[in-house]
Amino acid sequence: MQITGSEAVIRSILEEGVETIFGYPGGAIMPIYDALYDYRERLEHILVRHEQGATHAADGYARVKGDVGVCLVTSGPGATNLITGLANAMIDSVPMVCISGQVASPLLGSDAFQETDIIGISMPVTKWNYQITSASEIVEVMSKAFYLARTGRPGPVVVDITKDAQFGMVDFKYKKCTRLRSYFPYPKVKQEDIESAAILINNARKPLLIVGHGVLLSGAQKEFEDLAVKADIPVASTLLGLSAFPTKHPLYVGMMGMHGNYGPNVKTNECDVLIAIGMRFDDRITGDLKRYARQAAVIHIEIDPAEINKNVEVDVDVVADARQALKALLPMINDNSHADWIASFDSYRDEEYKKVIEPKIDGSNSGIIMDEIVHLVSEKTGGNAIVVTDVGQNQMVGARNYKFNKPNSWVTSGGLGTMGFGLPAAIGAKVALPDRQVIVFTGDGGFQMTMQELGTIAQSNIDVKIIIMNNNFLGMVRQWQDMFFEKRYSFTEISSPDFITVASAYGIEGCRVTKRAELDEAIDRLLNSENSFLLEVMVEKEDNVFPMVTAGESVSNIRLE
Amino acid sequence: MEKEFTVNVFSENHIGLLNRLTIIFTRRKINIESLTVSESHIKGIHCLTIVINSTETLVKKIVQQIEKLVDVLKAFYYTTDQIIYQEIALYKVPTEALTSGSEIEKIVRDYSARILEVTPEYTVIEKTGHKSETQELLNKLKPFDLLEFIRSGRVAITKPMKELMVHLKEKEQEFDYTNS
Ligand SMILES: Cc1ncc(C[n+]2csc(CCOP(=O)(O)OP(=O)(O)O)c2C)c(N)n1
Numbered sequence: 213m214q215i216t217g218s219e220a221v222i223r224s225i226l227e228e229g230v231e232t233i234f235g236y237p238g239g240a241i242m243p244i245y246d247a248l249y250d251y252r253e254r255l256e257h258i259l260v261r262h263e264q265g266a267t268h269a270a271d272g273y274a275r276v277k278g279d280v281g282v283c284l285v286t287s288g289p290g291a292t293n294l295i296t297g298l299a300n301a302m303i304d305s306v307p308m309v310c311i312s313g314q315v316a317s318p319l320l321g322s323d324a325f326q327e328t329d330i331i332g333i334s335m336p337v338t339k340w341n342y343q344i345t346s347a348s349e350i351v352e353v354m355s356k357a358f359y360l361a362r363t364g365r366p367g368p369v370v371v372d373i374t375k376d377a378q379f380g381m382v383d384f385k386y387k388k389c390t391r392l393r394s395y396f397p398y399p400k401v402k403q404e405d406i407e408s409a410a411i412l413i414n415n416a417r418k419p420l421l422i423v424g425h426g427v428l429l430s431g432a433q434k435e436f437e438d439l440a441v442k443a444d445i446p447v448a449s450t451l452l453g454l455s456a457f458p459t460k461h462p463l464y465v466g467m468m469g470m471h472g473n474y475g476p477n478v479k480t481n482e483c484d485v486l487i488a489i490g491m492r493f494d495d496r497i498t499g500d501l502k503r504y505a506r507q508a509a510v511i512h513i514e515i516d517p518a519e520i521n522k523n524v525e526v527d528v529d530v531v532a533d534a535r536q537a538l539k540a541l542l543p544m545i546n547d548n549s550h551a552d553w554i555a556s557f558d559s560y561r562d563e564e565y566k567k568v569i570e571p572k573i574d575g576s577n578s579g580i581i582m583d584e585i586v587h588l589v590s591e592k593t594g595g596n597a598i599v600v601t602d603v604g605q606n607q608m609v610g611a612r613n614y615k616f617n618k619p620n621s622w623v624t625s626g627g628l629g630t631m632g633f634g635l636p637a638a639i640g641a642k643v644a645l646p647d648r649q650v651i652v653f654t655g656d657g658g659f660q661m662t663m664q665e666l667g668t669i670a671q672s673n674i675d676v677k678i679i680i681m682n683n684n685f686l687g688m689v690r691q692w693q694d695m696f697f698e699k700r701y702s703f704t705e706i707s708s709p710d711f712i713t714v715a716s717a718y719g720i721e722g723c724r725v726t727k728r729a730e731l732d733e734a735i736d737r738l739l740n741s742e743n744s745f746l747l748e749v750m751v752e753k754e755d756n757v758f759p760m761v762t763a764g765e766s767v768s769n770i771r772l773e
Numbered sequence: 774m775e776k777e778f779t780v781n782v783f784s785e786n787h788i789g790l791l792n793r794l795t796i797i798f799t800r801r802k803i804n805i806e807s808l809t810v811s812e813s814h815i816k817g818i819h820c821l822t823i824v825i826n827s828t829e830t831l832v833k834k835i836v837q838q839i840e841k842l843v844d845v846l847k848a849f850y851y852t853t854d855q856i857i858y859q860e861i862a863l864y865k866v867p868t869e870a871l872t873s874g875s876e877i878e879k880i881v882r883d884y885s886a887r888i889l890e891v892t893p894e895y896t897v898i899e900k901t902g903h904k905s906e907t908q909e910l911l912n913k914l915k916p917f918d919l920l921e922f923i924r925s926g927r928v929a930i931t932k933p934m935k936e937l938m939v940h941l942k943e944k945e946q947e948f949d950y951t952n953s
Binding site: 331332335336339340341342343360363390391392393394395396397398399400430516517518520521522533536 | 784785792793837838840843844846947951952
């Protein structure tokens with residue numbers, strides 16, 4: 213029996229096991245929305261307030277669920293509103309399929325109403341994209357889209373569907389895509405590379421492990437921990453690797469990079485073997501490359517061959533899925549002990565605690581410090597919440613202070629640093645895993661970039677706990693002006709509406725805290741609220757995030773103040 | 774050190790591939806000196822030949838990025854001494870210039886060029902060779918009121934003997950298509 217192209221799109225999404233999609237209707241996507249109406253019981257649709265919100269929600273959904281996030285939008289402005297979210301997912305390797313409507317194929321190229329060349333525009337920010345102009349292409353292209361989004365190094369895909377293709381009729385026989393002639397997603401583990409890596413690891417006296425996003429993407433948390441424990445190697449995390457390894461694990465030494473921890477940054481330039489897994493040596497991790505881990509033999513385990521030697525010249529590369537590589541590596545690893553080396557991190561941890569962390573959380577400051585808030589939330593949730601952040605100081609403070617117990621519990625915009633990511637991403641995370649507590653930390657600036665998504669929360673009744681840490685500034689930029697631009701605060705002071713009133717206009721409960729004495733109780737109220745809750749905490753206006761590897765500096769010259 | 778590299782890309786013949794490919798260069802501010810798209814000797818596989826000036830470190834990274842494209846089967850880079858290559862150039866001169874007892878015919882012979890078409894108004898000359906050669910001929914013909922000149926992109930045959938299908942077979946051996 214023939215069905216419409218539109219129905220074929222919906223049924224393809226269902227065949228791929230997707231339960232929820234995020235979208236916004238409009239002229240060129242109306243036939244698909246019409247088909248969705250008949251499937252609304254089987255395929256949940258969350259109506260966002262802006263298509264950018266749909267992309268970040270799909271992104272948050274994908275990250276915590278470990279599956280593809282799906283967006284549905286109209287042509288023209290609907291499609292162009294996807295771009296930031298696509299760029300974000302691309303650079304952070306998040307699997308997404310975004311379906312955009314397009315004008316009917318005879319109108320293509322005629323500057324028709326709401327026609328934009330979304331294929332051309334989205335090319336640099338998608339792993340793959342394709343324009344469907346006939347209903348007969350739908351099944352093949354949709355299955356290809358999902359296959360490409362989720363396999364290998366994941367990424368976002370755009371499928372643009374002309375209106376006539378949506379209206380066209382097609383026989384629906386779904387067949388999942390399992391290979392393409394020109395696409396090589398999973399490099400096979402080469403035994404000789406594993407052997408070279410094992411020799412280096414087994415003979416290392418001061419080895420250091422870096423856990424990256426790839427470990428989460430490949431579901432290799434267990435194998436990673438087994439390696440760390442068996443070979444007794446201290447573990448540092450990238451920003452996106454957070455939650456892959458429990459923060460309180462005795463081998464965990466902290467986060468790498470610009471606002472990472474003291475020990476792992478300094479020790480990067482002391483270790484003899486650096487084992488980086490599922491990461492890409494971003495400049496926010498490495499600082500000055502000429503002074504990065506020069507003394508160390510570097511082992512890079514990474515699925516994307518183009519990442520090998522891209523930024524850091526490595527001694528041994530294992531090009532493979534992290535889990536496959538670790539499974540091959542583990543049997544060759546000797547039981548080992550590096551007690552002295554691991555203990556050598558202690559003095560750095562202590563010094564950082566005494567000089568940086570303690571003064572921020574001991575209540576000695578007149579104003580409330582962001583770190584106090586995250587610290588409290590971390591303790592009160594036992595490290596079991598899903599933590600989402602926006603971008604800026606709130607993000608770095610979140611990363612530095614939450615103590616993760618469970619994997620896939622950290623959702624943040626890493627490579628792109630997209631302000632406005634937090635709230636919609638939290639919506640996606642909650643929809644994906646409704647049984648988990650989802651908390652989003654955001655700044656007053658970033659929140660105002662996508663706060664219209666409060667409407668989504670209200671309409672779809674999504675339980676997200678929002679904590680705005682309001683410093684009246686675009687804090688992270690102000691910090692740079694403070695440190696590198698002689699405190700010339702050029703347009704970084706930002707005013708805000710009364711967020712509590714805004715929330716209440718959406719029927720969302722909230723409260724504002726201005727004094728430290730009120731903080732503890734307010735957090736309890738937030739955590740115990742039955743529904744969404746917005747907590748605004750007025751924090752110290754001009755606090756800076758430390759430690760910091762200033763741009764272009766060496767990681768070993770990380771500043772504590 | 775910068776030198777000339779010829780990048781050979783074998784791909785599916787899909788709409789948009791060329792765009793994706795050029796983005797890889799433009800994003801890194803690398804100018805494409807010449808670009809030729811053609812069929813390859815294998816049915817359904819297209820070959821793109823791109824000439825750039827770059828360092829070996831950079832060209833290596835670029836080729837890795839190209840191989841990452843979903844529609845690309847395999848990409849290679851070569852230094853100029855690893856390939857046999859040609860470009861074709863066409864020159865249009867007024868036919869007058871030939872008839873008035875000029876040396877054009879001698880020049881054409883000396884440069885192993887040939888006359889492709891003669892009309893009462895214009896004459897078209899063709900020369901195949903390396904850029905320096907077609908350029909030299911251009912300079913020679915300029916004084917004769919040259920009306921038009923065009924040079925094609927590079928076409929190149931590689932010296933190494935390993936055939937593309939062998940490369941592809943080897944590559945297939947090195948990868949899985951699903952993560953089992
Ligand atoms: C869309 C976007 N625009 C601009 C920036 C640059 N930027 C990075 S951090 C930051 C300040 C963020 O301020 P706020 O949201 O108040 O958070 P805070 O740093 O104070 O925690 C800005 C403007 C960005 N990352 N993203």
